[in-house]
Amino acid sequence: MSVLLEIEDLHAAVGDKEIIKGFNLTINEGEVHAIMGPNGAGKSTLSYVLTGREGYEVTKGSIKFKGKDLLDLEVSERACEGLFLSMQYPVEIPGVPTTAFLKHAVNAKRKYQNLPELDTMEFIKQLREDGKVLGVDNEMLKRHVNVGFSGGEKKKMETLQMCVLKPDLAILDEADSGLDIDAMKTVSDGVNSLRDSKRSLLIITHYQRLLNYIEPDFVHIFANGKIIKSGKKELALELEEKGYANFVKEAE
Amino acid sequence: MTKLLDIESPKKDDLWLENLRTEALKTFRSVGLPQPKTEIWKYTKPRDLFADDFTINAPKQVQSFDVDLGFPAYKIEFFNGKLEKAPQDLPKNVSLCSILEAREKIGSLLKLSKYPFAALNTAFLENGIFLTIKKNTHLDKPLVLVNKTASGEENFFYNLRHLIVLEENASAEILEHYAYQGEEKSRYFCNIVSEIHLQQNAILHHYKVQEEAFKACHLALNLVNVGRNAHYDACCIQKGGNLARNESKILLSEESAQANMNCAYLMNGWATIDNTTYVKHLAPHTFSDQLVKGVVGGNAKGVFQGKIHIAKDCVKVEGNQLHRALLLSDTAEIDCKPELEIFADDVRCTHGAATGVLDEMQLFYMQSRGINEKDAKQMLIDAYLDDVINKIYNNDIKDWIKNRI
Numbered sequence: 234m235s236v237l238l239e240i241e242d243l244h245a246a247v248g249d250k251e252i253i254k255g256f257n258l259t260i261n262e263g264e265v266h267a268i269m270g271p272n273g274a275g276k277s278t279l280s281y282v283l284t285g286r287e288g289y290e291v292t293k294g295s296i297k298f299k300g301k302d303l304l305d306l307e308v309s310e311r312a313c314e315g316l317f318l319s320m321q322y323p324v325e326i327p328g329v330p331t332t333a334f335l336k337h338a339v340n341a342k343r344k345y346q347n348l349p350e351l352d353t354m355e356f357i358k359q360l361r362e363d364g365k366v367l368g369v370d371n372e373m374l375k376r377h378v379n380v381g382f383s384g385g386e387k388k389k390m391e392t393l394q395m396c397v398l399k400p401d402l403a404i405l406d407e408a409d410s411g412l413d414i415d416a417m418k419t420v421s422d423g424v425n426s427l428r429d430s431k432r433s434l435l436i437i438t439h440y441q442r443l444l445n446y447i448e449p450d451f452v453h454i455f456a457n458g459k460i461i462k463s464g465k466k467e468l469a470l471e472l473e474e475k476g477y478a479n480f481v482k483e484a485e
Numbered sequence: 486m487t488k489l490l491d492i493e494s495p496k497k498d499d500l501w502l503e504n505l506r507t508e509a510l511k512t513f514r515s516v517g518l519p520q521p522k523t524e525i526w527k528y529t530k531p532r533d534l535f536a537d538d539f540t541i542n543a544p545k546q547v548q549s550f551d552v553d554l555g556f557p558a559y560k561i562e563f564f565n566g567k568l569e570k571a572p573q574d575l576p577k578n579v580s581l582c583s584i585l586e587a588r589e590k591i592g593s594l595l596k597l598s599k600y601p602f603a604a605l606n607t608a609f610l611e612n613g614i615f616l617t618i619k620k621n622t623h624l625d626k627p628l629v630l631v632n633k634t635a636s637g638e639e640n641f642f643y644n645l646r647h648l649i650v651l652e653e654n655a656s657a658e659i660l661e662h663y664a665y666q667g668e669e670k671s672r673y674f675c676n677i678v679s680e681i682h683l684q685q686n687a688i689l690h691h692y693k694v695q696e697e698a699f700k701a702c703h704l705a706l707n708l709v710n711v712g713r714n715a716h717y718d719a720c721c722i723q724k725g726g727n728l729a730r731n732e733s734k735i736l737l738s739e740e741s742a743q744a745n746m747n748c749a750y751l752m753n754g755w756a757t758i759d760n761t762t763y764v765k766h767l768a769p770h771t772f773s774d775q776l777v778k779g780v781v782g783g784n785a786k787g788v789f790q791g792k793i794h795i796a797k798d799c800v801k802v803e804g805n806q807l808h809r810a811l812l813l814s815d816t817a818e819i820d821c822k823p824e825l826e827i828f829a830d831d832v833r834c835t836h837g838a839a840t841g842v843l844d845e846m847q848l849f850y851m852q853s854r855g856i857n858e859k860d861a862k863q864m865l866i867d868a869y870l871d872d873v874i875n876k877i878y879n880n881d882i883k884d885w886i887k888n889r890i
Contacts, residue, residue, distance in 0.1 A: 286849050312855035324850040328868025338854040394854065
C-alpha cells in the first residue's frame, strides 16, 4: 500500500492569524479518514490549504501528494493531479451552464494527463447516467452551476462532480450539512460507489452521523489546529458520547 | 499629412455636394474638436486626434482580406473606406445605392454644430450606402456591412456615411462588422455616421461588432428616428481600438415607438471604449430599454453615458437603463454617467450602475475542478456578458458573436 498524502508539521495562517498549528497526517491509497472537530477548529481552513485557495498561507511544514510537493502546484494543477474538494457551501456561478462547466473540467484534467478530449455526446451520455444514480436530472444539468439549487441539490451536484472527475483523494467538507435523511443516503451511496483500493477519502465533519453511512478506517479528533487524538471508527462513537470538550481537556 | 482641423477634401464636380461639404467643413472648423469642458465628451478625450497628423490617402501596398461569416447573409464589403463588393441578389423591394444618391435626405436628423465629428464626416461625404427597404418587405437574410481596414505606416483617416430607411411594415437585420488585418501597431481613424429612419411598424435589428486594430480610433454616431409602433433593437459589441466610441441618439417620435440598445464591451491595455446613448421620448406610450455591460482590464477605461429624456405630456412612457462593469485590474477605470430628464407625469424610469470584480470564490471553485485560472476567468467573463449577447434576436449572429468574445 503506497502513501497518497503526507502532511508533516503543517502550520497555516489566514492573514496574521495562525489557524493550523502543527498538523500531521498520512493517508494511504484506499483509506478513508475522518477528521472530526468542533466549530472553529480549522477544519475548513485545512481543506482550503490542501486545495490551495488564495489567502491561506502555509507558514511551515510540507504536504506531499503522490510524492509531489503539493505546495508547488496551482489550484487547478492540484485538481488535475487528482485532488477534489466537495465544498461545504458549493458556489453558484450564474451564466455558466453545468454541463459545459463539467465538460471543461473533465477535459482540463484529460489534457493535463495528455489524454485526448472527450467526445461531447459520449460525455453527456455518461453524465446523464451518473446523474440518474444521484437523483440529478437532465433539467438540473441544463441549469447554471448551482444556481437556484436547494442545499440538498447542491450536495448531490458536488457528489456528481466527484463521480465525473474520479479523484484519487476526495475531501468532503461537511458533506452532510443541509441534507435530509434520504438525501444523505443518496449522497453517501454515491460516495461509497467510488470507494476502491486506490481511491482515498478525507471526510471532514462535526457529527458522527455521516460516518454511519460512509464508514471510515481512521478517525482523528481535530482541535486548535492540530490532531489531538487518532483512532479507529469507534473513536467517533466515543466522541459523540463524551463531547469534544473532554478530549480537548485530556489533550491539554 | 496634416492636422484634422486643416485637412481638405478633394474638389468634386457637383455643386450640391460641394456646397454641403464646404458648409460642413466651415462648421467643423468653427466648432473645433471637443474641448475638455464639452459635457458629452466629459470622460473620453480624443487627444490624439488633436495632436496627430492624418492623411486621407488610402495606404498603398496593403491587401484586402476575407471575413468569413459562416451564415447566410447579404454581404456589403468596404475596404479602407471604399466600397469593394455589393450583393447582386438583393430582393427587388430593397434598394441599395451610394450615399451620394440620397441627396437632400442626408442630414435631416443632424445638427452639425452639435456634432463636430459628424460635421467632419459630412465634409468628406463620399462613401457609404443608402439602403431602402420598401413598404411591407421583410429582408430574408441579414445584411452585413463588413468594414475592413488594413493600414500602413501613415495615420490614415477615412469616413463612412450611411442612410438606412425602413418603410412602413418593413423589417430587416443589419450587422456592422469592423475588422482589421495587418500591422499590429497600425494607426488609423475611422469616422462613421449612420442615419436610420424607421417608419410606422418597421422593425430593425441592428448589430455591431467592433474589432478595430488596438491603436486605432473608431468614432461612430447613430441617429435613429423611430416612428409609430416601430421597433429599433440594437446590440453593439466593442472590443477593439485605442479610442472607440459608439454614440446613439434615438428619437422615439411617435406613439408606441420602442428602442432596445444593448452593449457589451471588453478591453485591455490603454484603450478607452465609450458607449454614449441619448434617448428622447417624444410621444406617449414609448418604451426604451438598455443593458450595457463591460469588462475592463489593464489600464483601460470604460465609459458609459446614458441620457433618457421624456418630453412634456408624454405619458405612459417607460425608460430603463442598467450599466454594469467588471474591473479586472487595479488600474482599470469605469466612468458612468446616467441622466434622466423627465418633463412628464405618469412615466416609469429606472436606471442603475454597478461595478465589481471577478468573484474570488467562483474562481477558486472552478480552479478546484481543474480549470486553469485563465480559462476560469474567461468563462466568468463570458458568463458576465451572456445576458447581453442572449438578447440578440438572430441565432446565427448570436453564435457568431459568442465565438468572437
